[in-house]
Amino acid sequence: MASPANRRSGSNKKAQLGVFTGYVLAGAGVLLGAALLAISLLRPGTFTDLRTVAGDAVSPVGEAGAEARTGSRNVFEAVAAYYRAGSRNAALQEEMRVARVRLAEAEALRQENVRLKAVLGLTEEEAKPVAVARLIGSTSSSARRIGYLSAGRADGVRRGMPVSSPMGLVGRILEVGERSSRVLLLTDSESMVPVRRATDNVIAFAEGRSDGSLRLRLVNLGINPIKEGDVFVTSGSGGLFRPGIAVAVATEITRDGAIARLLSNPAATDVVVVEPIWQPDAAAVLGTAPPERGEASGGD
Amino acid sequence: MEQLNPRARRDPFGSRINRTQSSLLAYGLPWVTIMLGSLTPWLPIIAPAPLLPPLGFMLLLAWRLLRPGLLPLWAGLPLGLFDDLYSGQPLGSGVLLFSLSLFAIEVIEARFPWRNFWLDWLTASAMLTVYIALAALFSGAALTLVQFTVIIPQLLLSIVLFPIIARAVAMLDRLRLMRVRRID
Numbered sequence A: 001m002a003s004p005a006n007r008r009s010g011s012n013k014k015a016q017l018g019v020f021t022g023y024v025l026a027g028a029g030v031l032l033g034a035a036l037l038a039i040s041l042l043r044p045g046t047f048t049d050l051r052t053v054a055g056d057a058v059s060p061v062g063e064a065g066a067e068a069r070t071g072s073r074n075v076f077e078a079v080a081a082y083y084r085a086g087s088r089n090a091a092l093q094e095e096m097r098v099a100r101v102r103l104a105e106a107e108a109l110r111q112e113n114v115r116l117k118a119v120l121g122l123t124e125e126e127a128k129p130v131a132v133a134r135l136i137g138s139t140s141s142s143a144r145r146i147g148y149l150s151a152g153r154a155d156g157v158r159r160g161m162p163v164s165s166p167m168g169l170v171g172r173i174l175e176v177g178e179r180s181s182r183v184l185l186l187t188d189s190e191s192m193v194p195v196r197r198a199t200d201n202v203i204a205f206a207e208g209r210s211d212g213s214l215r216l217r218l219v220n221l222g223i224n225p226i227k228e229g230d231v232f233v234t235s236g237s238g239g240l241f242r243p244g245i246a247v248a249v250a251t252e253i254t255r256d257g258a259i260a261r262l263l264s265n266p267a268a269t270d271v272v273v274v275e276p277i278w279q280p281d282a283a284a285v286l287g288t289a290p291p292e293r294g295e296a297s298g299g300d
Numbered sequence B: 001m002e003q004l005n006p007r008a009r010r011d012p013f014g015s016r017i018n019r020t021q022s023s024l025l026a027y028g029l030p031w032v033t034i035m036l037g038s039l040t041p042w043l044p045i046i047a048p049a050p051l052l053p054p055l056g057f058m059l060l061l062a063w064r065l066l067r068p069g070l071l072p073l074w075a076g077l078p079l080g081l082f083d084d085l086y087s088g089q090p091l092g093s094g095v096l097l098f099s100l101s102l103f104a105i106e107v108i109e110a111r112f113p114w115r116n117f118w119l120d121w122l123t124a125s126a127m128l129t130v131y132i133a134l135a136a137l138f139s140g141a142a143l144t145l146v147q148f149t150v151i152i153p154q155l156l157l158s159i160v161l162f163p164i165i166a167r168a169v170a171m172l173d174r175l176r177l178m179r180v181r182r183i184d
Helices: A013-042 A048-081 A085-120 A280-286 B023-038 B055-066 B073-087 B093-111 B117-138 B145-176
Strands: A131-138 A146-149 A162-165 A168-176 A181-185 A192-197 A203-208 A213-218 A231-234 A246-254 A257-262 A271-274 B019-021 B179-182
Touching: A013 B073, A013 B093, A048 A131, A048 A146, A048 A168, A048 A181, A048 B073, A146 A168, A192 A246, A213 A246, B019 B023, B023 B055, B023 B073, B023 B145, B055 B073, B055 B093, B055 B117, B055 B145, B073 B093, B093 B117, B117 B145
Parallel strands: A168 A246
Antiparallel strands: A131 A146, A131 A271, A146 A181, A162 A168, A162 A271, A168 A181, A192 A203, A192 A231, A203 A213, A213 A257, A231 A246, A246 A257, B019 B179
16 A cells, blocks of 8 residues: 555645644654653653543543443353352361361450550540542553542542552552542552561562562561561561551562562452551651652652 | 445445445554553463464554555654553653654665565564564563573564554554545
């Protein structure tokens, strides 16, 4: 196929001018793009308003889609459940018997905990969720891992708030719109969460690797005590995330830590809870959660 | 004539009598489809890694290669800006890359005026490779070896998917030229 005749301006002065103007405008577009890119790389928070307004505009459509996703997943699960129903049933009954014993033990421990805390004069601060919302979608073709959430400023969501699902931590709020917001998922390479091993006090940083896994880096270097299958929870340092939210399980040991799998895979998460910042004052002092505006990237 | 064959005065674009193309549809459809492609992040897919091809950019390529001159050369500016609002990339990355790729196609077209499917696919593959690599570079994420191994499946998927997108755009092009407007 040859290029169409109307693209060849020939000796027509007007057509030549039109082609020339097109080139000038396109060149201006390139320059403008380069300038915008430089600004947004140097000052990541500059165009937040523009993005959040755009997000608010399409979030109702996305929300409808998210409901469909939840529904369809349940259908698949329902079909899959018919396979191996008998053996599954037996295994579950066995598990249930063990779990009942454990539950009784846990209850005893809880009561003891309450008693000890009362002795120490500590008050239990129950984190009341700010909002319960749906994870609508994510930047599935960009190298950044940012999710879209169906709650915004109108629901009380603010920057820096942790987002978690019943399975564990999902991420933190990056930008807030009126009724939608953007979530920095844990697997984004800019995300860093202070964690500790659930069983003891081995502390580490969990960095996103943007391929769906996390990289755990030990704070105290030396002999690597992590073993495969160790579960890591938030340590509470930094003041952003309350301690004890499950984050990841180690799958592969490296020299300075481990590669870990996320416990709350965002792909299987539909309803998430936005929690308030655990220690707002401490977080503000440490700069982990700048009050409203500022750097959009959030390294701790 | 109609009694012999009811479709005598029709062609694939509709009736040839008393009907004409709508300029809104003919010029607006490429813009609308590319913008819809840019909205893929709002699809109910939450990917742990960059997986989906950059649909907005692929639709832009397909329209541009199918119908040279339909999209103006400066179309990269508004379309890239719209893509940036949703893609998660820093604002400006889409504006720059969309504009540059329209320029690049212009140059390629001047060099190879006679094009066919294979050349179009080769062009699109080269553009997609450069686009995905540069987009990862511009994303502001820390660049590691892992990053590059992660984008390879996305790149392969995009290249394999391009002929299907081009085919879909060809069907949309037929829709674009339907005679829908009644001449009074």
